[in-house]
C-alpha cells in the first residue's frame with residue numbers, strides 16, 4: 575500500500591512538473607521527493623535530508639577539501655559522509671614540509687562497509703586524490719553506488735592550478751584522471767585541469783569564447799553530461815565560470831569580478847555549493863550562478879580582512895549566507 579502511495583505521489587509530481595506547476599523540478603528533486611515516504615520494511619524514513627559521499631582529503635589547516643566541503647554542504651541541509659583519500663597537516667599550496675598520509679589502503683574497506691549496511695547516496699562527490707591507485711578505486715565506488723540507486727556522480731578532477739600540478743600529484747595521476755572523468759555525470763575542472771585533461775597548453779592568456787566552448791564540448795564527449803570550467807579568463811578581461819549540458823546542448827557563462835588573490839580551497843567551495851544547489855533542485859545554470867556568487871562574496875569579504883592567502887577564505891564569516899534564499903538567477907547563454 576505504501577508503494578502505491580509512493581507511485582501516486584510520483585505520478586502527481588511528474589505531471590505537475592510536465593505542466594510546469596513546479597517550475598524548477600528535475601530528476602534530482604524527484605528523487606528527493608520520492609524519499610519522504612515509507613520504506614520497504616514499513617518504517618517511516620525521513621530521507622528529506624539528501625546524503626553525499628565526499629571522497630576528498632582532510633587537510634587540518636588551510637581551509638580546503640573536507641574542512642570546507644562538510645560545513646558548506648551541512649549549511650545547505652545536506653548530510654556529508656566523508657571517505658578520506660589522504661590526511662595532511664595543511665594543504666600543499668603555500669606550505670612546505672607538510673605531513674602527508676596517503677589513505678589508499680582504507681578506501682575500499684569504508685565503501686564495502688557502507689555497502690554491507692545498505693547505505694545509499696544521492697550524490698558521490700570526489701576531489702583531491704592521494705595516489706594513482708585511487709582513480710580505479712573511486713571509479714569502482716561510483717559504478718557500484720550508481721547502479722544501486724541512480725546516484726549523481728560529481729567528479730572535481732583536482733590536479734593543479736595556474737598551469738602547474740599540485741606537489742603530491744604525478745604524471746600518472748594526471749593521465750589516469752581521464753578514466754575517472756568518463757564515469758562522472760558532472761565535472762568541475764578549473765582551466766588548468768581542463769587543459770591537462772584535453773592535452774592543451776595552459777598559457778594564462780585570455781581565451782576566445784569559442785575556444786572555451788570547444789573545451790566544454792570535448793570534455794563532455796569524454797563522458798559527463800555536464801561540464802563546468804571554473805576560472806576562465808575571456809577576452810575583454812572578463813572572468814567567468816563556463817558550463818555546458820549535452821542533453822540541452824546549451825552553454826552558459828557566469829561572469830564574476832576578479833580580486834587578484836589566490837585563496838586555496840575556492841574550487842572546493844565552488845563545487846560544494848554547486849552540489850548543494852543541484853540537490854536542492856537548481857538547474858545546472860542556476861547552481862553555477864549560486865556557487866559563483868557565494869565564492870565571489872566570500873573572496874571579497876576575506877580580501878577586506880587582509881588575512882594570508884594560504885589560510886583560505888574566511889568561511890566561518892560567510893557560511894550563514896548559504897542559508898539565505900539565493901538571489902534571482904541571471905546567467906547568459908554564450
Ligand code: PXL
Nearest residue numbers: 633638639665666667702839
Ligand atoms: O583545494 C584543492 C586541494 C585539496 N587538497 C589539498 C590541496 C589542494 C590544493 O592545493 O593541496 C591537499
